[in-house]
Amino acid sequence: xxxxxxxxxxxxxxxxxxxxxxxxxxxxxxxxxxxxxxxxxxxxxxxxxxxxxxxxxxxxxxxxxxxxxxxxxxxxxxxxxxxxxxxxxxxxxxxxxxxxxxxxxxxxxxxxxxxxxxxxxxxxxxxxxxxxxxxxxxxxxxxxxxxxxxxxxxxxxxxxxxxxxxx
Numbered sequence: 271x272x273x274x275x276x277x278x279x280x281x282x283x284x285x286x287x288x289x290x291x292x293x294x295x296x297x298x299x300x301x302x303x304x305x306x307x308x309x310x311x312x313x314x315x316x317x318x319x320x321x322x323x324x325x326x327x328x329x330x331x332x333x334x335x336x337x338x339x340x341x342x343x344x345x346x347x348x349x350x351x352x353x354x355x356x357x358x359x360x361x362x363x364x365x366x367x368x369x370x371x372x373x374x375x376x377x378x379x380x381x382x383x384x385x386x387x388x389x390x391x392x393x394x395x396x397x398x399x400x401x402x403x404x405x406x407x408x409x410x411x412x413x414x415x416x417x418x419x420x421x422x423x424x425x426x427x428x429x430x431x432x433x434x435x436x437x
Contacts, residue, residue, distance in 0.1 A: 292413060293320055293329075297406035300331050300346060302369070303398040303430055310396055315346045326351045345370060348407075352414075361415045367428065369397065375428055381417030383424050398430045 298317050305311040315331035331346040351364040363379040374397045376388040399407070404422045412418055422429055
């Protein structure tokens with residue numbers, strides 16, 4: 271847990287000492303691909319100011335297109351929760367990706383690269399993150415614990431290629 275200043279996150283008092291310097295490796299922009307698989311829409315989101323709430327970090331991204339609305343929400347947010355199993359001495363990272371006021375997907379990462387994903391939470395539509403943005407997100411997650419090693423292929427359920435979208 272190289273980016274937690276202390277390990278008190280898992281103690282009974284719930285104190286969480288997050289080191290904000292880890293945010294420097296987050297991608298500045300996330301590209302979202304969504305909508306009809308035959309004619310997907312591509313939207314850019316810029317990193318906002320993160321919030322730290324106990325054992326959770328909320329990382330918001332804001333749209334570059336201010337038209338907003340339900341079809342093109344003005345925010346994309348990654349809510350990341352840490353859970354440490356004291357019996358197995360292992361870390362799991364729970365991620366929820368929110369698109370506007372809807373949850374696009376949820377998944378859990380356990381070392382070294384075990385992913386438990388929820389089914390598609392936005393039925394009849396495509397929601398994907400482009401390869402470059404997904405690679406940057408994987409690098410961010412891998413920095414948390416030396417036992418975690420995920421890559422884009424592990425997160426293919428939210429990748430551009432995993433959703434069979436045209437290039």
